Amino acid sequence: MLDVTEPVLPGFTPWPADLARHYRDRNLWTGETFGDVLAARAATAPDRIAVLDPAVRWTYAELHHRARSMATGLARLGIGRGERVLVQLPNRAEFVEVVFALFELGALPVFCLPAHRAAELVPIARAAGATAVITCGTHQRFDYAALAATVRAEVPSLRHVLLVLDHGQDSPEGAHDIAEFRDEPVDLAGPSAADVAFLQLSGGSTGIPKLIARTHDDYLYSVRRSAEICELDSDTVYLATLPIAHNFPMSSPGILGALWAGGAVAMTPDPTPATAFPLIERFGVTITGLVPPLARLWTERAEAGQPHDLSSLRVLQVGGARCQDELARRVGPALGVTLQQVFGMAEGLVCYTRLDDPIEVVVGTQGRPMSEFDRIAVVDDTGAPVAPGSQGNLITQGPYTIRGYYDNPEADARSFTADGWYRTGDIVSVRPDGNLIVAGRAGDWVNRGGEKVSAEELEAHLLEHPDVRDAVIVGTPDPVLGQRICAFVQPADSVRRPTLTTVRSFVRQRGVAAWKMPDAVVVVDEFPETGVGKTSRKELRQLLADGAHGN
Numbered sequence: 001m002l003d004v005t006e007p008v009l010p011g012f013t014p015w016p017a018d019l020a021r022h023y024r025d026r027n028l029w030t031g032e033t034f035g036d037v038l039a040a041r042a043a044t045a046p047d048r049i050a051v052l053d054p055a056v057r058w059t060y061a062e063l064h065h066r067a068r069s070m071a072t073g074l075a076r077l078g079i080g081r082g083e084r085v086l087v088q089l090p091n092r093a094e095f096v097e098v099v100f101a102l103f104e105l106g107a108l109p110v111f112c113l114p115a116h117r118a119a120e121l122v123p124i125a126r127a128a129g130a131t132a133v134i135t136c137g138t139h140q141r142f143d144y145a146a147l148a149a150t151v152r153a154e155v156p157s158l159r160h161v162l163l164v165l166d167h168g169q170d171s172p173e174g175a176h177d178i179a180e181f182r183d184e185p186v187d188l189a190g191p192s193a194a195d196v197a198f199l200q201l202s203g204g205s206t207g208i209p210k211l212i213a214r215t216h217d218d219y220l221y222s223v224r225r226s227a228e229i230c231e232l233d234s235d236t237v238y239l240a241t242l243p244i245a246h247n248f249p250m251s252s253p254g255i256l257g258a259l260w261a262g263g264a265v266a267m268t269p270d271p272t273p274a275t276a277f278p279l280i281e282r283f284g285v286t287i288t289g290l291v292p293p294l295a296r297l298w299t300e301r302a303e304a305g306q307p308h309d310l311s312s313l314r315v316l317q318v319g320g321a322r323c324q325d326e327l328a329r330r331v332g333p334a335l336g337v338t339l340q341q342v343f344g345m346a347e348g349l350v351c352y353t354r355l356d357d358p359i360e361v362v363v364g365t366q367g368r369p370m371s372e373f374d375r376i377a378v379v380d381d382t383g384a385p386v387a388p389g390s391q392g393n394l395i396t397q398g399p400y401t402i403r404g405y406y407d408n409p410e411a412d413a414r415s416f417t418a419d420g421w422y423r424t425g426d427i428v429s430v431r432p433d434g435n436l437i438v439a440g441r442a443g444d445w446v447n448r449g450g451e452k453v454s455a456e457e458l459e460a461h462l463l464e465h466p467d468v469r470d471a472v473i474v475g476t477p478d479p480v481l482g483q484r485i486c487a488f489v490q491p492a493d494s495v496r497r498p499t500l501t502t503v504r505s506f507v508r509q510r511g512v513a514a515w516k517m518p519d520a521v522v523v524v525d526e527f528p529e530t531g532v533g534k535t536s537r538k539e540l541r542q543l544l545a546d547g548a549h550g551n
Contacts (some may be wrong), residue, residue, distance in 0.1 A: 009082060009108075009196045011407025012213045016174045016420070023399045028373060029217035031108065031193045034103040034256070037220070038064050041262055043267040047533070048234065050259065052283050053267035057092035060262075063096065070101035071188055073181025077160060079132055081106030081191065084199060086125055086133040086151070086158075088144065089225040091244045091267040094164045096255065098134050098178070102198075103216075106191035109198040110211070111245035113188075114139065115531030118150050125155040127211055127407070128199055132160035134178060137169045139313040145172050185420065196489045199406055200247060210415075212346050213404035219251065220260075222350065222400040225370050226253035227261045229317065229352050230287065236263030237312070239280060239288035241271045242533060247346035248289055249317050289317035289342065291533045296327055296470060302334040311337060317342050321534050322438045322456050326463045341366050343438055347422055348401025349374060351436055365435035366428075374398040375421075378430055379411040384418070391439050395421040395426045427454075444537065446475035446483050451515045453485060458507070458516055462487060465506050467496045472527060473518070474537050476544045484519040488527065488540050497523050522548055 014020070023029045036061070041050070046061035054131035057399050058066070072159035079085065085102055087109045089095045102109045110128045112121060125133070133151060135144040145163055149172070150281070152158040161175040171177045191217040202210040228254045232238070238258035242249045244267070250256055255265040266283040268276045271294050279285065290298065297316045302310075315337055318328070319342030320468040331339045343366035344350030369376060378392040379385055395417065404412045416425050427439040440456040447453075455473035462471035467491040475483035489498050500521045507517060 002487040009213060009406075011410070012196055013402070015218075015403055019399075023217075023221075023373070026373075028221045028399045029193070030220070031217070031222055033191055033193050033195075033216040034100065034197060034220065035067075035190055036193075037260055038067065038103075041259065043236070045262055048262060049095045049264045051096050051265050051267075052237075053091070053093045054186065054269070054279070058093060061200040063100070065185065066097045066182070067100035067104055068185035070178070071104035072183040072186050074105055074107065075099060075188060076183060077176075077181055079105065079107050079160070081189065082195075083107045083132070084110050084128040085109045085132045086112050086121065086128070086135075087245065088114060088116065088121070088133065088135040088141050089164060089245075090114045090136065091240050092136075092164070093267060094178075094229050095244050095267075096165070096259075096265060099198075104190060105188055105508055106195065108196055111198060111200050111250075113201075113243050113245055113531035115243070115419060118147060118154070119138075121147070121151045121337055122154045124201065124211070125151055125158055129157050130155065131157055132162060133158060134164070135163045137163050137165045137171075145175055149174060191216065193220075200533050202346055202405070209255050210400055210408055210411045213406040214402070216448075218348075218400045218402075219256075221371075222348075223251045223253065223256045223260050225400075226251060226350060226352075227257035229253075229354065230257065230317075231355060232257055232261035232263055232287070234262040236261055236287060237266055237283055237285045238263060239266045239268060239276065239283070239285040240274055240451075241268055241288045241290060241294070242320070243531060245400030246320075247344070248291075248317075248342065252289070252317070252342055252344055252350050254289070254317065273298055273306065277301075277306060277310065280310050280313055280438060281308045286312055287315040287317070288313070289319060291320035292318060292323050292327060292425070293470070293527065293529070293535060294533055295323065295331055297325075299327065299330050299334045303330070315340055319343060322440065324456075324460050324463055325363050326460065332362075339363075343367055343436060345424060347424070348398060349376070349396045349422075349424065350400075353435070361433070361435055364437070365431065366438045368434040369396075369398075369437065371398060371400070374401075374432070377421070378428060389429055389431070391427055391429045393442065394424045394426045394436075397421050444473075446473065446485050448475070448478075448483050448485055448519075449481045449513060453516045457483070458487070458512070458518070461507050461510050461512060462489065462503065464497065464510070465503065467492050467498045470527070472535050472537065472540060474540050474544070476520075476541070478519075485517070486520045486522060486544060487518040488522050488524055490527070491523055491527065 033336040042060040042064035049056045050060045050063045148161045197216045200212040316337040342354045353367040375397045444455040469492045478484040527535045
């Protein structure tokens with residue numbers, strides 16, 4: 001067996017040998033690869049549906065054959081074990097086929113979001129040393145083939161552009177239709193379970209995302225444990241609603257959890273109720289996951305009435321950012337589901353509220369770690385533990401939390417302690433029952449006149465205002481106070497527009513300290529979003545820098 005103390009990929013930081021043995025001895029790391037999992041499901045339930053989208057319906061046997069066929073063709077093209085391949089595909093069945101083909105081959109997908117453009121993709125491709133990119137021709141009127149050509153022109157290591165094309169689309173010069181590389185399957189050497197399976201992108205909201213190397217062993221443990229907690233089985237139909245390359249819809253429990261359990265993966269090309277609700281009815285979807293802005297949109301649509309039968313949907317997960325209590329209370333009654341809060345990160349740690357938790361836990365917390373082998377601590381800025389129940393910086397270790405970023409010593413120095421704890425960047429408190437309450441990101445606090453104001457706390461107050469549909473707090477530079485508090489708000493209707501006076505009066509009546517009062521209110525119809533649909537505080541700050549004025 002491969003010595004896990006040796007790097008299986010240059011730039012990968014392995015777990016210490018004693019910890020690796022500990023995880024293997026306790027059967028957390030089982031020695032399976034993702035290819036092994038798919039092969040086992042195809043052998044035991046070949047005719048069970050594995051993947052659904054509006055145009056595709058594949059069984060496990062079909063998916064397994066297609067993945068092996070594509071792996072054989074990619075090997076013929078010269079893509080080998082350990083090579084890094086950018087995968088930039090929207091939510092469609094071919095994503096699953098491509099990813100499992102690369103797993104079969106032992107090549108490493110580098111998961112990119114459809115929203116990424118050259119400014120992100122070129123540095124990612126360089127950092128990964130990518131040799132190929134697999135993308136679509138066009139999607140939602142954007143030319144991804146041209147984007148891939150731009151990236152290849154800028155990155156010398158990138159040799160191949162492969163396109164997933166729709167019927168009638170042609171490959172532009174210098175690119176290949178990936179369908180040309182579906183050959184009669186042959187047995188390939190494939191990866192070891194200790195090998196790096198893929199590279200993800202960190203969820204940071206500023207700068208170029210850091211690369212996260214995950215092994216078959218550690219990620220499959222995360223997938224398996226998530227599927228167990230979320231009670232997935234062969235009747236599960238998981239709807240990939242968020243961009244599928246993101247960690248949340250990938251593994252928490254996501255598409256990989258559904259496939260591990262022998263259930264089905266369904267795809268929606270966009271997450272709006274107008275598109276997703278009919279697909280929930282059509283496919284009999286049982287579970288899906290949303291970020292808070294989408295959860296609010298779905299809840300409002302359901303509360304207003306809609307014509308589709310959503311009765312198959314049993315669990316709605318909300319994660320990616322803190323779900324405010326006000327929204328959490330409404331989700332279950334509006335959609336007829338059990339709400340499950342999910343708090344986690346691509347670097348590892350995942351927390352869930354359990355499906356049988358009391359409502360006060362489901363509404364008021366972001367859950368507890370999914371594994372008894374997760375280690376968490378809450379520390380102050382010096383690294384010293386805070387008092388029980390107090391807020392502080394969350395740090396963590398565990399069998400599926402990375403020990404370092406891929407080939408990035410500078411980021412490691414910022415994000416990991418000397419003894420291998422990951423600094424998550426989240427401000428949390430831990431209740432006596434072990435459930436976490438997430439106060440926000442470390443950078444989401446406004447330092448106003450030396451007093452730190454929690455954006456999450458103030459947003460929760462604003463969401464109780466009858467004229468406010470949604471709210472986001474950001475800090476803006478001030479020569480006297482250091483930072484001022486700016487509240488971006490979406491109005492509840494087009495008639496009553498919140499003003500600074502009405503907002504401050506409302507917050508004051510709720511007993512909030514004077515130094516937490518907003519200094520400005522900017523009314524907007526929509527918030528800018530990140531590639532995965534979370535509100536982008538970075539872009540809101542840029543709006544202020546560009547001259548957006550509050551009242």
